[in-house]
Amino acid sequence: MSTARRTGSARTTDIILLGLTVAFAILWMIPVVWVVTMSLKPNVELMRSTAGFIPWPFTIDNYFNLVKLATVPRWLMHSFIVAVSMTALVLIVSSLAGYAFARLDFPFKRTLFLIMIAGLMVPEQAVFIPLFTMFADWGMHNTHAALVAPRVAVPIGVFLMTQFFRAVPRELEEAAELDHASYFTIFWRIMLPLSVPALTTLGLFTFIFAWNDFLWPLVSATKAEMFTVTVGLASIQGNFAFSEGLGSVMASAVFASLPIVILFLIFQRFIVAGVAMGAGK
Amino acid sequence: MSGGGSPGRRAPGTAFLFLAPFFAIYAVFLVYPLFKGFWISLHDWELAGGYREYIGFLNYQDLWTDKLFWRTIRNTLLFVAMTVPTMTLLALMLALAVHGTGRLKAILRSVFFMSSVFSVTVVTLVWSMVLSADQGLLVPLWNALGIKPVNFLAHPLLAMPSIALATLWWGVGLPMALFLAALGQVPQELYEAAELDHASRWSVLRRITLPSIRHTLLLVVVLQIIGQFQIFGQAQLMTQGGPANRTRTLVQYIYDTGFRDWQVGYASAMAMALFLLMFGFSMLQLWLGRKGDDA
Numbered sequence: 001m002s003t004a005r006r007t008g009s010a011r012t013t014d015i016i017l018l019g020l021t022v023a024f025a026i027l028w029m030i031p032v033v034w035v036v037t038m039s040l041k042p043n044v045e046l047m048r049s050t051a052g053f054i055p056w057p058f059t060i061d062n063y064f065n066l067v068k069l070a071t072v073p074r075w076l077m078h079s080f081i082v083a084v085s086m087t088a089l090v091l092i093v094s095s096l097a098g099y100a101f102a103r104l105d106f107p108f109k110r111t112l113f114l115i116m117i118a119g120l121m122v123p124e125q126a127v128f129i130p131l132f133t134m135f136a137d138w139g140m141h142n143t144h145a146a147l148v149a150p151r152v153a154v155p156i157g158v159f160l161m162t163q164f165f166r167a168v169p170r171e172l173e174e175a176a177e178l179d180h181a182s183y184f185t186i187f188w189r190i191m192l193p194l195s196v197p198a199l200t201t202l203g204l205f206t207f208i209f210a211w212n213d214f215l216w217p218l219v220s221a222t223k224a225e226m227f228t229v230t231v232g233l234a235s236i237q238g239n240f241a242f243s244e245g246l247g248s249v250m251a252s253a254v255f256a257s258l259p260i261v262i263l264f265l266i267f268q269r270f271i272v273a274g275v276a277m278g279a280g281k
Numbered sequence: 282m283s284g285g286g287s288p289g290r291r292a293p294g295t296a297f298l299f300l301a302p303f304f305a306i307y308a309v310f311l312v313y314p315l316f317k318g319f320w321i322s323l324h325d326w327e328l329a330g331g332y333r334e335y336i337g338f339l340n341y342q343d344l345w346t347d348k349l350f351w352r353t354i355r356n357t358l359l360f361v362a363m364t365v366p367t368m369t370l371l372a373l374m375l376a377l378a379v380h381g382t383g384r385l386k387a388i389l390r391s392v393f394f395m396s397s398v399f400s401v402t403v404v405t406l407v408w409s410m411v412l413s414a415d416q417g418l419l420v421p422l423w424n425a426l427g428i429k430p431v432n433f434l435a436h437p438l439l440a441m442p443s444i445a446l447a448t449l450w451w452g453v454g455l456p457m458a459l460f461l462a463a464l465g466q467v468p469q470e471l472y473e474a475a476e477l478d479h480a481s482r483w484s485v486l487r488r489i490t491l492p493s494i495r496h497t498l499l500l501v502v503v504l505q506i507i508g509q510f511q512i513f514g515q516a517q518l519m520t521q522g523g524p525a526n527r528t529r530t531l532v533q534y535i536y537d538t539g540f541r542d543w544q545v546g547y548a549s550a551m552a553m554a555l556f557l558l559m560f561g562f563s564m565l566q567l568w569l570g571r572k573g574d575d576a
Contacts, residue, residue: 021378025392031407034418050416093302100299105291112300119311121563123511125532126556127314129539129549130321134314153307183295212400214514219540233402234518253403264398268391275458
């Protein structure tokens, strides 16, 4: 029994497995390719047949009409405002609290940490009705603030930043301490610049979460001109009448997904890295 | 402030300033609503018109005898049972397949993760089209075979598996990433030793890989149970709970009761039931996790 033959057959198995994975990946992408294809076909053609993966006869009108109607671009703008401000606030609030838990000593530290972690066990469905009544009392529905505010205190964000700050070597802060720098200076000048990878990961996940948030925006943003793109698309889909044509609906879906897909392609390496950081206790 | 450098510096005033933003928002938008939700559940509380009357635990008593409530619980559990094992297995298989170096594997990782960044509305739009009986992706196939196209989403037995399929496609990225992270931490020496022993692929997987990532396996299963329990968008957008309530889930019933029928008292009682169920699962996770660490 020769080692050469073993490794030879192992290599063959490797190649077969990789081939199967590639085939599965192509199958995985087919629905997306098909939707993009439909978005590039005239609506009249789609009434006849939706089959095929080649956009022929080809048209870009579905996208032009989208921009001209301005409904979808407006939803996109709301999504951007909500996602960017939610991301910024989550990063600020989480890193401030994370620094305190990781580096400072204060009474009830353990208790406060447990109270914070307990928040992980509260599903949003348990609080969305009382939140709805609160914002209704304040007359604040159909505002950006209503979509952002309930999403800013994220226990997993504080947890992630605490873990990250704990792993930073103390020597880095000691020089600053000798200079009698304040804790805020140390946090701002030393800890934050070091935590760019952690902040990127947390920010990326928050942005994707905000962009795809569905249940809360569905109940809070009830006016069509205040829809986020996720809720807006649901409203088109709900009356599956396709009054504007199938191609236009598909174009809206592609258009709405573009920003988040581009963001993903740029920052994807932070996702696996970040998951490793969050899971490695 | 002197004596810096000792581990855990005492600075209560500063610490509370750092913590204040988080805990203020946390108290207003999570802790208070949780208690208010319970308070609302003790009332006959209508969203419109402002009618509210304290009725004690009557809503909970009504829940106990509400057939549709139990139906939605059953549907939700069925959905969890369909998605959690398949999602975990698929994520693990994909992670094993795309783990490693090289450009091709990096591209494959992106492909399988990318469907996770789409919003629930895009995912359900895509899959409603794919599975459609008159314009769907499979229609040419049915025609070629001479079979009448199947209307998956209106079929009493196929509707729920269809929603599960769309969910699988949507959600496999995160568990796969968790497995990838775990696979990256398995000590390389273990594999080298196995190679010297001429261990088969299967026995390496069973004896080295799986035991090394068992914590992640548990984490994925628990996260999936908690996540899939909250299913709402897919059922709401693909089947609207139909056919004949076969796919109506608990969160959907809460939403409909609260925001279509405006009975927020009753809806809150259901939300509390959901909270207790999920709290139970989280406790189970803590308990299992602690047990696993002792072993």
